[in-house]
Amino acid sequence: MSHRDGLWDLMGNLQFDLLMSQGLKPSDKFLDVGCGPLRAGVKIIPYLDAGNYVGFEANRDLLTLAEEEIHANGLEEKMPRLYHSGVFEFEAAGEMFDVILAQSLFPHLDLNKVIYCCVKAAQVLKPEGSFFFTFFNNPQGIANLEAIEQKEGIVTFPVLDPYHIPEAFLSFVARKLNFDFEIVPYDHPHGQVMGKMYRWGSEEDHGPLDDVPIREDKKPAAKKTAAKKPATKKTPAKKITAKK
């Protein structure tokens, strides 16, 4: 299969080993954001109980390859579910997740989409759940506008794909969503680092999602607002059913 490049096994195993070291259990509900042709999925699906793997992917052609991988690896009985969506409509899966992974997704997204993805992930993460995501770091922070050589000729940019993001900014996004943030050890061949967002307490401790305390003097005066517009154009996530 031509999509299985030289990094196919290495990157699949790297993701699987990371999840094992972070305590993924067969009974966990797992969401793979930007699952591609299931480079990690073919390792993770056999480990999980049937029905526990959900993949979201923006590129329909890659989902066709993902279906081929499901058949080639005899994974139908594990009932993986694949959704076609580029706007993170995770609610279409109709459940909450213990573990969410976005491998090599943020390097291809502008910052608005990164933030949007984090909020949508937070909405479907169980209270004890974790969201893992790789990114290229910009350790000098937002004031650094230069390209960065990450590793052996891999160069990242502030306004071009592959993007880098300051770790401090992702930590800030996590805090705003009442998450803790940490970097976990990960030996990515091109120098991406693995971030982890997880709740630091129960809902009683931190309040509902996005209940970020605002200082009294910063609160805007109450005003009438027009009816809410949807944040994204409504083309709902489409569930792809693996063809026999």
Ligand SMILES: C[S@@+](CC[C@H](N)C(=O)[O-])C[C@H]1O[C@@H](n2cnc3c(N)ncnc32)[C@H](O)[C@@H]1O
């Ligand atoms: C570099 S690939 C990584 C694929 C997979 N995570 C892996 O490690 O093999 C990035 C994937 O994210 C997908 N993608 C990009 N933007 C997306 C979005 N907004 N929603 C869902 N998937 C997206 C791409 O189509 C691609 O399959």
